[in-house]
Amino acid sequence: MDSREEESEHENEAPSFWTAERQRADARRRRRMRLRLLEREQLKRFHARFRMRRELFTRILSDMCSNNRYFTQKPDCTNRLRHSPLQKVMAAIRVHGYGCCFDSADEVIKIGGSSIRWATMEFCETIVRVYKEQYLRDPTPDDISRLLSENKARGFLGMIDSLDCMH
Structure with missing residues (x-):
């Protein structure tokens, strides 16, 4: 058997566990990079997209993260990080700002409709709890x-x- 036959023999084998795991890790890394680029792109056209100053948005984002555990990024059962606080707040503000349904925002923010629904409910409850005394008074x-x-x-x-x- 020459070396060409050995190579063709190995090509037909199923990929090993480590090769498949490396491919999944590369796919996750590429997805995270695309998500970061999307977030940067969203922030470039910030005022046109969200109709508020960036400083106000960052203040709301930090208040959401410090007052509601839902807006912290946590790993799932496979130890992969889930949606970022930025994604969740952007989705909730997008739903409120444009009056769109949950499923229409998932294509832009890259979160599922049910996650956007949950983020919007948590966002509203936290806004009322945090800003009620200062802004939501008679x-x-x-x-x-x-x-x-x-x-x-x-x-x-x-x-x-x-x-x-x-x-």
């Missing part, structure tokens, strides 16, 4: 008088209940 009499004077200057007298005239 207006004080000083707030109402300030809003009325601002609206009067704009030409909208007495328009305190219309959200269209409050920005």
Whole structure:
């Protein structure tokens, strides 16, 4: 038997466990790299995509991570890291900002629809819990008088209940 016959004999063999494991690890690494590139691309066009300043987004992201364990990146049962906090918050904000369904955001963010649904529910609960005292309160009499004077200057007298005239 010459060396060519030996090589062709080895080519027909099934790949070993270590070869298959290396291929799976390479595929995971390539997926993580594509995901990082996607996240960088999302951040480049940040204001156009999310309609908020990047500083506000990073503040919300850090508040989500520090106040809700769901927004920390954890390994699954096979010890592979699951979705990043950035992916989860981006998905939740995208669903709220565009009013789209959960399944339509999964193509962009690369998370399944059920994971986006869960991230959106956790996001809403955490937003209310963290920002309720500061931002989600009833207006004080000083707030109402300030809003009325601002609206009067704009030409909208007495328009305190219309959200269209409050920005």
